[in-house]
Amino acid sequence: MSNVTDAAAVAIPEGRAATSKAPRDVGGSTWWRHLLGVLALIWALFPIVFLVSAALNPAGSLQTSSLIPKEMSMGNFDTLFNDASRPYTSWYKNSMIISLVGSLGSVFIGACAAYAFSRLRFAGRRPGLLALLLLQMFPAMLTFPALYLTFAKLGDIIPALGLNSIWALILAYLGGAMGANVWLLKGYFDTIPKELDEAAKVDGASHARIFFTMTLRLVMPILVTVFMLSFVGLFSEFLLASIFLQDVDSQTLGVGLYSMSIGNEKNRLFGQFAAGALLASLPVVLLYLGFQKFLIGGMTQGSVK
Amino acid sequence: MAAVPQTLEPVKLGSGYNTPWWASALKWGLIAAALALAAYVVQRLVANGSWLGVVITAFILLCILAVYATRRAIPMKYLLPGLILLVSLQIWPIVYTVATAFTNYGQGHTLSKQEAIDINVANSVKEVEGSERFKLSIAVPEGGDVATADLAFLLTKPDGSTYVGTKKGLEPLPADGVEKTDTGKITKAPGYTILNAREANKRSADLKAFAVPVSDTAGIKSVGISAAFQGAPTLKYDAAADTMTDTSVTPNVVYSPKNAYFTAPDGKTLATGWKENVGTKNFKTLLTNETIRAGFLKIFLWNVAFAAISVLSTFLLGMLLALLFNDPKLKGKGFYRSLLILPYAIPGFVTALVWASMFNQEFGLVNTLTHLNVDWLGNAWAAKAAILITNLWLGFPYMFLVCTGALQSIPSDVKEAAKIDGAGPFRTLRSITMPLLLVAVGPLLIASFAFNFNNFSLIYLLTQGGPFQSGDTSIGSTDLLITYAFRLAFSGASPNIGLASAVCIFIFFIVALMSYSGFRRTAQLEEVN
Numbered sequence: 132m133s134n135v136t137d138a139a140a141v142a143i144p145e146g147r148a149a150t151s152k153a154p155r156d157v158g159g160s161t162w163w164r165h166l167l168g169v170l171a172l173i174w175a176l177f178p179i180v181f182l183v184s185a186a187l188n189p190a191g192s193l194q195t196s197s198l199i200p201k202e203m204s205m206g207n208f209d210t211l212f213n214d215a216s217r218p219y220t221s222w223y224k225n226s227m228i229i230s231l232v233g234s235l236g237s238v239f240i241g242a243c244a245a246y247a248f249s250r251l252r253f254a255g256r257r258p259g260l261l262a263l264l265l266l267q268m269f270p271a272m273l274t275f276p277a278l279y280l281t282f283a284k285l286g287d288i289i290p291a292l293g294l295n296s297i298w299a300l301i302l303a304y305l306g307g308a309m310g311a312n313v314w315l316l317k318g319y320f321d322t323i324p325k326e327l328d329e330a331a332k333v334d335g336a337s338h339a340r341i342f343f344t345m346t347l348r349l350v351m352p353i354l355v356t357v358f359m360l361s362f363v364g365l366f367s368e369f370l371l372a373s374i375f376l377q378d379v380d381s382q383t384l385g386v387g388l389y390s391m392s393i394g395n396e397k398n399r400l401f402g403q404f405a406a407g408a409l410l411a412s413l414p415v416v417l418l419y420l421g422f423q424k425f426l427i428g429g430m431t432q433g434s435v436k
Numbered sequence: 437m438a439a440v441p442q443t444l445e446p447v448k449l450g451s452g453y454n455t456p457w458w459a460s461a462l463k464w465g466l467i468a469a470a471l472a473l474a475a476y477v478v479q480r481l482v483a484n485g486s487w488l489g490v491v492i493t494a495f496i497l498l499c500i501l502a503v504y505a506t507r508r509a510i511p512m513k514y515l516l517p518g519l520i521l522l523v524s525l526q527i528w529p530i531v532y533t534v535a536t537a538f539t540n541y542g543q544g545h546t547l548s549k550q551e552a553i554d555i556n557v558a559n560s561v562k563e564v565e566g567s568e569r570f571k572l573s574i575a576v577p578e579g580g581d582v583a584t585a586d587l588a589f590l591l592t593k594p595d596g597s598t599y600v601g602t603k604k605g606l607e608p609l610p611a612d613g614v615e616k617t618d619t620g621k622i623t624k625a626p627g628y629t630i631l632n633a634r635e636a637n638k639r640s641a642d643l644k645a646f647a648v649p650v651s652d653t654a655g656i657k658s659v660g661i662s663a664a665f666q667g668a669p670t671l672k673y674d675a676a677a678d679t680m681t682d683t684s685v686t687p688n689v690v691y692s693p694k695n696a697y698f699t700a701p702d703g704k705t706l707a708t709g710w711k712e713n714v715g716t717k718n719f720k721t722l723l724t725n726e727t728i729r730a731g732f733l734k735i736f737l738w739n740v741a742f743a744a745i746s747v748l749s750t751f752l753l754g755m756l757l758a759l760l761f762n763d764p765k766l767k768g769k770g771f772y773r774s775l776l777i778l779p780y781a782i783p784g785f786v787t788a789l790v791w792a793s794m795f796n797q798e799f800g801l802v803n804t805l806t807h808l809n810v811d812w813l814g815n816a817w818a819a820k821a822a823i824l825i826t827n828l829w830l831g832f833p834y835m836f837l838v839c840t841g842a843l844q845s846i847p848s849d850v851k852e853a854a855k856i857d858g859a860g861p862f863r864t865l866r867s868i869t870m871p872l873l874l875v876a877v878g879p880l881l882i883a884s885f886a887f888n889f890n891n892f893s894l895i896y897l898l899t900q901g902g903p904f905q906s907g908d909t910s911i912g913s914t915d916l917l918i919t920y921a922f923r924l925a926f927s928g929a930s931p932n933i934g935l936a937s938a939v940c941i942f943i944f945f946i947v948a949l950m951s952y953s954g955f956r957r958t959a960q961l962e963e964v965n
Binding site: 368 | 526527528530774800801925940
């Protein structure tokens, strides 16, 4: 859902990042930059340090938590995985399925649409593109009352797609798949020379062969970026997940962890919660650190030389 | 990449690639799967009597066949999946939201008027002395959630014949596959999940309101969870006058429709109301109802302030850091960047929940470290500050990345020209770097504003919109419009989805207006440039 802003984040660095990195002759030393940099790091990292130490804190309650751990134990993780009333592994599985299937589907649908808008000419192409841009102004989550009522009804007809089903939630997320990323994708598709398509066409390749064996490989960098952004967006989505998934076994990490952090027991459960939150952060953090290049503008390769 | 060189080699014109057999097989397999799925859906729709659904499914299937089973409409082959999802899950909900905003849909108003009449009549059933009792098993349709799905009564008459009763009426239950205890209570029936005693007790409120309409003059109600009786209703519906008459008291009380409830002259209403069109009442309520209007204005102002301050603070911090690290001589930039990106990489719900714990008054880290004793989440202003601080932490890495990218894209010759013209570092920053930076990130700032304007999860997970002033649980001090709409629709004393939809439409217009003017302004900026 937050793809709109996220997606735009990449658009800028990718195109322009490499245009100039010419060294400038700036005088003065850099020690003060390091000093301020370290201050920034402390600001950026202290909540994370707190989270880690709370997860390792053997006493496991909010009262005993501190910034620097005094003792360490994995006890919180043990409780986390053996709490029958809070099925953390189910939550984890649900979150991963929803985010993976949802973002793969989103990338595929978006790539298909971008191919049509970038490579094919048809009546209604420009109005279609503009309409998609306009639709993005009405955030999908604003329609949550209607989505809730629609899926409640759908569940009466097809039980597998009613409320409380992660597949229904994935379907609801996929509604925005085409609109959310098509502009970003189309922009990248446009940078791939059309001559390649034409050459392949002259050789007798069908549109499907061109799309699946050629175009998709050439635009891989943007596909990875869009996949990553949708994955993160879906992984963190809370509003729809919380109204769709009420059954404790079908919940996502966000909804499940939220239920641990409210109510009378929140202080006692804090260590367990911190352990769960820490593990829940891992997929996204790894994705970001692993694909930093894609995120920060190393995306100038890709186009055909 | 591998496919490209092949296609670049000079090949005979039109030599052609034959479509591999597995690709054709996959294509026709998928079409067959779509057919099978549609057949299943149609069968379910027919069983539910939804003929409109059948027509829609058939139409979608025809589209799929027309597009994929022929060689024509190549662009549609790429657009159709996204288009179907877009229309059914983004455009339809928008239309539905707008339509719902003009109704009173909400608790007590979910049924059509006829259904409401039937239920009110059925609920007024009083046991007739000496009438026969049924053995009762409470069930839900198979696959339904035992805690929420529509109830069904599985009934056994004293003569052993079995029936299933739903809110639609009573039907015979075929004996195939039905298992009964010695006393005749049904323990297993195909197509139904029978609730155990604990599950049934949890739904006692639903049970109280549930009755099986048998005819216009009789209904079946439960007594406890394993017996039911048939009796005559004391309420009578008069279709000509559109009134309900309670015959159990003398003189009879006449209920007439008012505000989508049957209302007695003394103001008492029957329990079940119906859904009806209320015109622009929801919008009028938002604009004219004293408490709601005052609250709505308060929420709106805070919503704008929250989004604006969030964007400004994150942008300023992100930009300063980007400028700080935008020195080619600085070592370890990658190290700093990898670590500074972390707050952004942590899922939003984790951030909000962890900060909520850190703002805990008694044991939270913030008060411990600063030796303060601020009730962060319990005081209206402190809660606002807490939210802004959290959002600053959450959002500055994004701005840092964006600004870093934009700064690197500024050509160095412009700066050199400024230097030759005698501009100092600050003059260069103010007159060269900043304008170019703003042009590049301007649209992103607007997008970020629009995103924060509806930043549901941060507010909801951190404060749930609270703290609430005593006596008023509908409007919290940190509520955004969207958290307010969420509370209207799904929690609170009487959920009102119609009113919530009206709020959503307000949000839409506000966001659209802001984005539109914002984008126009940046367009002007770019033209100037």
